[in-house]
Amino acid sequence: MNANNIVDATTRSPARVDEVLDRFFSLSTTRAATLAPAYEALWKTLRSNTNGGKRFRPRMVMTAYEGLGGEDLAAAAHVGASFELLHTALIVHDDVIDRDFVRRGIPNVSGSYRDIAHTAGLSIPTAEHRGMSVAVIAGDLALTGAFRLMGLAETNSATRARLLNILDDAVFASAAGELIDVDFSLYSGVPSVEEIVDMERLKTAVYSFEAPLQAGAVLAGAPESVISALGKFGREIGIAYQIVDDLLGVFGDEHATGKTTIGDIREGKRTTLIAYASTRPEWSAISHLVGKSSLTPAEAQIVRTELEACGAKDFTERLAGEHADRAVAALADGNVPQRLVDELTPIVAAVLERVR
Structure with a gap:
């Protein structure tokens, strides 16, 4: 990422x-x-x-902890x-x-x-x-x-035990997501959009967003309502981030992202883009190209054109936006202090800005 x-x-x-x-x-x-x-x-x-590294996950911990008044x-x-x-x-x-x-x-x-x-x-x-x-x-x-x-x-023993449980849950979820992702890559069928989203939640969103934010809140001694709200925020913005990441893997600016826009197509990576496209009539025109190891740049462009024509790109962008909206709503519903809301809100905009 x-x-x-x-x-x-x-x-x-x-x-x-x-x-x-x-x-x-x-x-x-x-x-x-x-x-x-x-x-x-x-x-x-x-x-x-x-x-x-960018120390992104530690930044999530520190943002939640300091935003909730933590001083240690x-x-x-x-x-x-x-x-x-x-x-x-x-x-x-x-x-x-x-x-x-x-x-x-x-x-x-x-x-x-x-x-x-x-x-x-x-x-x-x-x-x-x-x-x-x-x-x-x-x-x-x-x-x-x-x-x-x-x-x-x-910290005290009760808080330490809870922090270790959060870390353990993050590993447990990520292992499940990785296994599901491996299974996706071994079979010729295309999973549903819902299955892809669930895999990305488990594999990445939990340990990258949800768990670090909750850990920072727990360490700060935050109320349960705030801990829960930050977990939901992290889960939803983490899903949005992964959906956007999949978009950039096909439609992104290689210079800006540092990631090729042909690799995911050549690999046949199962993403929300591909899952949606597989349900559309245009899929028959590109299904033989998705996962083709010798895919050429010209063939990759054909795939991109059809993904736009069938509405997969627009659908995926909307889906990312929906999860980002849910993340913002979670902050409003959980009595999260305005100081912390003000720090987390720009993250939502930054996630969506990556595809604009």
């Missing part, structure tokens, strides 16, 4: 989160060095894959860092599932270790297997690190 627009819409600095992550990786790398040089190297690679920024930073490590774990494992060796234009964990193995003389298939094997280990380390950092947040 490209979170630039949303990062610009938030005012909370992730500097304290960076400090927590720096300490975590420094201590872990030093600890690993006492066991094996290769293990130390793995921790350094994992650290480099965590650095450079060190504790909030541990919670935010926990969600950043969770994000690292999930994308490292997701790259293994997708057999991707590059992220943001550079080798990911799998790619780095594949290249090392191939340079050492291993065949490409064997080198790729080693790369993915190491990535599984790296993702596991990031995942356990997420729980460790959450547990280190200085």
Whole structure:
């Protein structure tokens, strides 16, 4: 996900989160060095894959926490860092599932270790297997690190237990969403729009929006009505974000998003765009192109033209808007302090602005 627009819409600095992550990786790398040089190297690679992110999820934690009057920024930073490590774990494992060796234009964990193995003389298939094997280990380390950092947040035992439950629920939901997404990719049929939306909610919206916002609220000692409202806001705006992300994967500006507009079509990625289009008469003209591994730019343009002609693009934009409207309504219904509403509202606009 490209979170630039949303990062610009938030005012909370992730500097304290960076400090927590720096300490975590420094201590872990030093600890690993006492066991094996290769293990130390793995921790350094994992650290480099965590650095450079927009710290979007920690910003959600800090926005909710400070917006609700929280003052212990060190504790909030541990919670935010926990969600950043969770994000690292999930994308490292997701790259293994997708057999991707590059992220943001550079080798990911799998790619780095594949290249090392191939340079050492291993065949490409064997080198790729080693790369993915190491990535599984790296993702596991990031995942356990997420729980460790959450547990280190200085708060009372009841709050800590609830924070750990929120984190556990986020992992549980994301795993379900990932499994559903994998199943979608293995079968030739096209899921319904509702099935796609549910998958995206589970896989990404919960851990990226809903859980971080609720965690910040819980740490701040917010009333249940506010915690619930922020959860609904996060869920709805998270769905809207993913729907927009799917739109940008086909109709976006590659220079602005850093994402190709042919990859999703070539992959045959199941999105709300494709789900809606599959119910229209125009689908027969492009169904053989969606998922075609040798898809050309000219063929991709044919798909885009038909997606617009059948109304899929307009439908998907409206759907994103509907979920964004529900997010705004959730803030109004849950007694969320106006100070926090004023901080969250620009995020809604930023999500929708990405396709305008």
